[in-house]
Amino acid sequence: MKFKVSGDIVYETYSDSTIILNIHALRTPGQTVLEESFTVEPYFKIEELVSEQGENRLARIEVPANTKVGFSYQALVDNSYRVLTRDDLYDVPVAAMDASVLPFLFPSRYCQSDKLYRLANNKFGNIEHPYAKVMALTEWIFRNVEYLSGSTDSQTSAYDTVTEQAGVCRDFAHLGIALCRALTIPARYFTGYAYQLNPPDFHACFEAYLGGHWVVFDPTKLCPLNGFIKIASGRDAADTAIANLFGNIFCHTIQTSCELCDEGFEPLFYDPSDIKAISYQ
Template sequence: MKFNVFTEMEYIVKSASTLILNVNALHTAHQKVLTEEFTVSPNIITEELPATAGENRMVRFEVTNPGIIKVAYKATVDNSFKTVDFQGQYEMPVAQFDHTIIPYLYPSRYCQSDKLYRLANDMFGNIVNPFTKVIAITDWIYWHVEYLSGSTNSETSAFDTVTERQGVCRDFAHLGIALCRALTIPARYFTGYAYQLVPPDFHACFEAYINGEWILFDATKLVPLNGMVKIATGRDAADTAIANIFGDVELRTIVVSCELAEEAFEPLKYGHVDYKGIAYL
């Protein structure tokens, strides 16, 4: 599937600052970045950092003089996903996890799975099929947490959301991840561009590691699962912030878009009658 993605952010820089932006589309086995352009105006030297703490393509640059800067990223991306059938599957034992997977079982800043152990097991512990289990988690979040712009902030965590029952995509993802980890299902945060997201913005959802595959889930059900362009994955929003800013800088405006660059698109969401998960590799 081909998408044109775009973002433009205008910052008011008030002191010498370093910005690390995380808006570039990932290069993966199934996601090709056909063309891309990352620009800062006025022109500044930027550096793409090798990924640490998950998958990402962070770009770092210094702004030494106060003023207004405009950062833009524009790309055409061609990606595909894999469909995985979990009919009749059981959970993979921890003993078989690749070592790189294990940290996605640990509690993290916004996903305090250690505090949700009893709740998660009480609610979802009896579901045998791991795919069905995560579907049940996303359905529960969808039905019991209200999507409410502005109801939460950058400090809100899964422990809050499970009780306060309101939030945005970030909070939905954190809660999904925390519940999975509490059930010994590795889970990680996924940020991306999302086709048909209204209003347009960056999107967050999560991947759960089921029988050897990172399967995509989105408790917001706001967009088709096959309209994503992956920017980053990590343990939670701490690893995958769109921008890490060091200095006195204010975001003035932000624009995000994700458009289809080809004709056919058949929106895909999980139903309740099959066991097919989708994975972006």
């Protein structure tokens, strides 16, 4: 399916500053960027970077003090995904995992899986099938954590979310990742543009490593799982921030959109009674 996505951000600087943006759609085997443009107004030199993981696309811009600067990204993207069934979603022993997957088993800044080991195993450890485990913890987050805008901040971790039982998509994703890792299932943070998300915004969910595939899950259930355009993936939000700001900077506005350009879209949400999942690889 083809989607037209856009992201517009306006900052004001009060000192000489450097801004690193992460709003470009990824180019992957399952996601083709057909057209795109990225503009800065007023114009400043843009340096294009690739993250250390070799996937996330970054733009670094130096902006002088006392400047109001706007960034505008637009792209036409064709995304595709693989539908997986029960036989595809087997458990992968740690000894058989590729080295690139192992970092997504470890605790990270916002996903303290070591602190949630007892909770994860008491609630979900007796579930045999790995996909059923991830489905159960995703459903548990949806039912036990209230989606509440403004209830958390950039310091909130998965451990905090369990205690406060409220958060936004970022917090739902972090908790899902931490619980997966506590169950010895690698999991990573996924950020992107999302079709039918209301109100429109950058969206976060997570991917679990099942049967050698990165399978997408969204505990918020705010938008269809087959309507994502991926921007970045990483251990948690620290690896995938939409913007990293260095200097005295104020954000005026952030606006996004994700519009369908094809017909025949059928929204896909997981059904716990039907083992069917999707991978964007």
